Amino acid sequence: MTKSHGRKSRARNKSRTRGAAFASANAGTLHQHDSGPSAADLQPPDPKRWGVDTAPDMRTAAALISACMDRCGPCQQSLAAKLLDEEAIVLAVLAGAVYTLHAESEPDAGGLASRATQVFFGLVKQARDYRDPGMLPVAVEMLPRESRAAILEDTLDMWTYYGHVDAGLLSERYPSPTGLSTVTVTVEGSDPDKAGPGVVVDLSALGHPAAYGVRTDMTRTGSGLVASMALVPESPEAGYDDLRWRCGWEPYIFQGLPSVNPAWALKIDRTSGALLGVVRLLDATLLPEKQPWEWRQDVYDRILWRARTATPVPASAEWLETAHRRETVLLYGPLDAGAARPADWERLVSVHAYCQFTDRM
Numbered sequence: 261m262t263k264s265h266g267r268k269s270r271a272r273n274k275s276r277t278r279g280a281a282f283a284s285a286n287a288g289t290l291h292q293h294d295s296g297p298s299a300a301d302l303q304p305p306d307p308k309r310w311g312v313d314t315a316p317d318m319r320t321a322a323a324l325i326s327a328c329m330d331r332c333g334p335c336q337q338s339l340a341a342k343l344l345d346e347e348a349i350v351l352a353v354l355a356g357a358v359y360t361l362h363a364e365s366e367p368d369a370g371g372l373a374s375r376a377t378q379v380f381f382g383l384v385k386q387a388r389d390y391r392d393p394g395m396l397p398v399a400v401e402m403l404p405r406e407s408r409a410a411i412l413e414d415t416l417d418m419w420t421y422y423g424h425v426d427a428g429l430l431s432e433r434y435p436s437p438t439g440l441s442t443v444t445v446t447v448e449g450s451d452p453d454k455a456g457p458g459v460v461v462d463l464s465a466l467g468h469p470a471a472y473g474v475r476t477d478m479t480r481t482g483s484g485l486v487a488s489m490a491l492v493p494e495s496p497e498a499g500y501d502d503l504r505w506r507c508g509w510e511p512y513i514f515q516g517l518p519s520v521n522p523a524w525a526l527k528i529d530r531t532s533g534a535l536l537g538v539v540r541l542l543d544a545t546l547l548p549e550k551q552p553w554e555w556r557q558d559v560y561d562r563i564l565w566r567a568r569t570a571t572p573v574p575a576s577a578e579w580l581e582t583a584h585r586r587e588t589v590l591l592y593g594p595l596d597a598g599a600a601r602p603a604d605w606e607r608l609v610s611v612h613a614y615c616q617f618t619d620r621m
Contacts, residue, residue, distance in 0.1 A: 293329070296322060297322060302353060303318050304393070310393050310394055310397055311397050316347065320339055320343045320346060321350055324336065324340060328420050340413075344409060348398075351411065352399070354415055358415060358418045359381050359415070374411070374414055377414040377415075380396075399546060402546050470497035471494040472491040472492060472493060473494050474490065476579050477579075480515075482517060486588070487580075487590070489591050490595040491538075491592070492594065492595050493594050503593055504609050507611075510609060511606075511609055512592055512608040518612045521612055523544030523545075523561075524541075524591065524611050525539055525541065525615070526616065527621055529617075535567055535575060537564075537565055538591060539561075541560060541561060586615075588613065589613055590610055590611075591610060595608075
């Protein structure tokens, strides 16, 4: 082997060992950084719960964290570019680890975090509360590269902020679920017993923090008579602020009908006509640049309301016929319990949602 080939071979070995770019290793510009957790520390103890069969290679991630802690700009730049070219699971584990730690003490991802990070942090909190990190790699994989880069940048800032963390970070903060009651939904036509990754969707982590009751009615608008459903607050968190700001519903339009918002859907049992739930689609948050008809209709960002199985919400024949014909429903609220009209019309918000007739939530 020539001297040049030997040098390149050593550079490749160095690159693999330290998780660094080959060009930098070959140029001899890399440094050894060991300030942060090791690759073994970052690896999840049970990869299958993250949706993969084998533990991901976290060497690049570990080297990048250490480079950030040591404030080494050249290594940060080369390692960050390398990590973004690796499988989505690497960034999901790296970000999921530190933001799960962050979720224990802070309510949000931070005021300076990117929009992509804010959305990812919401999923991290759900994964932490319900001990199911499997949704995180799927979410990262769907994001464009610029959004993944934004998450990585915010993630590294958070790692630098928290500094040294214990080696049992993942195993302690994503313990195996014990006694958790979960509800699953399968894509229509699939066999739940033979479902592959992404076919069975766990809904247990998507419960909305505010509780509502619902009531069906008919509303006369400038577009004619439409099927509508009022939401009645049942918890202190529910009400105008929740629907307006957390859910993004718009002020109610009198005698009019807003454009259909494809992000929201009312699930209706196709056989009995019972109302199953009000949901917001996950792709509306993660993939807003795609066409709505390309969004998956059975994967949710949140479940605003779900029927209590013991007391299904009835719907009249007229209501169901109108919902079938228009394929949409006007959702509005908040409406005081027992009141036919809201106490304050100015604090009424609504969304024009699709009706989805299905055999499961």
